[in-house]
Amino acid sequence: MISNEKMSGKKIMNDKGYVMSLTSFLLILPVFLMLLVFINMTVGQADLQQSVLTSEDVLGVTKDLETNIPRIGREVIKDKSEEVIKSGIPLSDSRKSIRDEIQSRMDIWCSRYNYEGIRTDCDILYVDNSQDPFQIEVKSKIKVEKGELKHQENLTQNISLINDSFPIMDPLPFVKCREHGGATIRGNRIFYGYSLSNYLESRGINNSEAYENATSPLYIRKCPYDPYELHGSSQDLMNLKNCLDNGFYHESSDGSCFLCRLEGKGVCPHYGMETFILPAPSENLSYLNNSSATATSAPDHVIFDDTGHGTYPGHMIVYFNNGTHYFYLYLDDSHRKKYGLPLFGD
Numbered sequence: 001m002i003s004n005e006k007m008s009g010k011k012i013m014n015d016k017g018y019v020m021s022l023t024s025f026l027l028i029l030p031v032f033l034m035l036l037v038f039i040n041m042t043v044g045q046a047d048l049q050q051s052v053l054t055s056e057d058v059l060g061v062t063k064d065l066e067t068n069i070p071r072i073g074r075e076v077i078k079d080k081s082e083e084v085i086k087s088g089i090p091l092s093d094s095r096k097s098i099r100d101e102i103q104s105r106m107d108i109w110c111s112r113y114n115y116e117g118i119r120t121d122c123d124i125l126y127v128d129n130s131q132d133p134f135q136i137e138v139k140s141k142i143k144v145e146k147g148e149l150k151h152q153e154n155l156t157q158n159i160s161l162i163n164d165s166f167p168i169m170d171p172l173p174f175v176k177c178r179e180h181g182g183a184t185i186r187g188n189r190i191f192y193g194y195s196l197s198n199y200l201e202s203r204g205i206n207n208s209e210a211y212e213n214a215t216s217p218l219y220i221r222k223c224p225y226d227p228y229e230l231h232g233s234s235q236d237l238m239n240l241k242n243c244l245d246n247g248f249y250h251e252s253s254d255g256s257c258f259l260c261r262l263e264g265k266g267v268c269p270h271y272g273m274e275t276f277i278l279p280a281p282s283e284n285l286s287y288l289n290n291s292s293a294t295a296t297s298a299p300d301h302v303i304f305d306d307t308g309h310g311t312y313p314g315h316m317i318v319y320f321n322n323g324t325h326y327f328y329l330y331l332d333d334s335h336r337k338k339y340g341l342p343l344f345g346d
């Protein structure tokens with residue numbers, strides 16, 4: 001009996017114990033689940049934070065490269081132009097040499113990121129003319145990687161040649177006049193001395209001496225008198241005078257583009273720009289104003305076209321008299337028309 005009771009008692013205890021442990025299990029389970037969820041969440045959050053950080057890094061570096069390609073490109077263009085001006089020796093392939101130099105400076109720029117575990121790669125695909133002759137187009141491909149995250153972008157960017165705080169010089173006159181005595185820099189103008197008349201004389205151009213001590217603009221600046229007919233819109237030619245005093249450049253399909261100027265080409269097939277080369281002001285107009293007062297027309301592509309047919313004469317326009325000197329230029333009728341100036345009738 002006792003053993004039976006004991007046995008049944010034990011059985012009850014066993015039942016109770018089983019019931020108890022199930023209850024406590026059910027009680028513990030939510031805590032356990034919550035703990036699991038919590039652990040998961042913190043791990044997940046750390047992961048999330050890490051990937052947000054990584055993508056911020058990657059996008060930040062991408063943005064940095066995006067803003068620095070045009071900046072570095074502009075420095076390269078300026079340096080190349082100064083190099084040509086100093087030596088007088090033109091670049092043989094300006095597009096390639098600017099591309100190569102931007103590439104090597106971008107490689108150095110990208111390598112700064114390597115220590116942060118970021119892999120950057122910047123491929124300058126090409127440098128070429130933009131539709132706007134006052135801009136240069138750069139195409140590039142940038143890749144930024146960190147861990148699993150990869151970002152790639154193809155960029156087409158324009159570099160302006162006419163940023164006022166970062167002016168770029170026109171290299172063409174220095175190439176053309178190198179072997180004729182050389183052009184020099186005086187303030188913000190190019191001073192030719194005898195070099196331009198020597199250059200024109202060497203090509204058998206009439207009245208080449210008209211360009212003794214001539215000057216032209218040094219920096220490429222875009223003319224604000226647009227439409228160009230505005231140059232002749234005032235009776236006293238004040239707009240023309242302002243344009244010439246400031247040394248502005250104009251869009252021109254005949255004028256050489258900037259990239260070809262670096263190659264020493266006075267004319268080229270691209271849509272380009274033109275500026276005016278001015279004779280030295282004269283004290284004595286009667287000597288100049290006789291019937292022989294024609295000389296090579298003032299646009300620089302007319303003066304520097306040594307390919308055979310592009311140099312032609314123009315008649316004198318006097319645009320200012322300061323009391324002691326007459327200021328004038330020689331201009332053909334088709335350019336007079338473009339700039340809204342009185343036609344000579346030739």
Ligand SMILES: [Zn+2]
Nearest residue numbers: 223225243248
């Ligand atoms: Zn102008």
Ligand SMILES: [Zn+2]
Nearest residue numbers: 257260268270
């Ligand atoms: Zn060109």
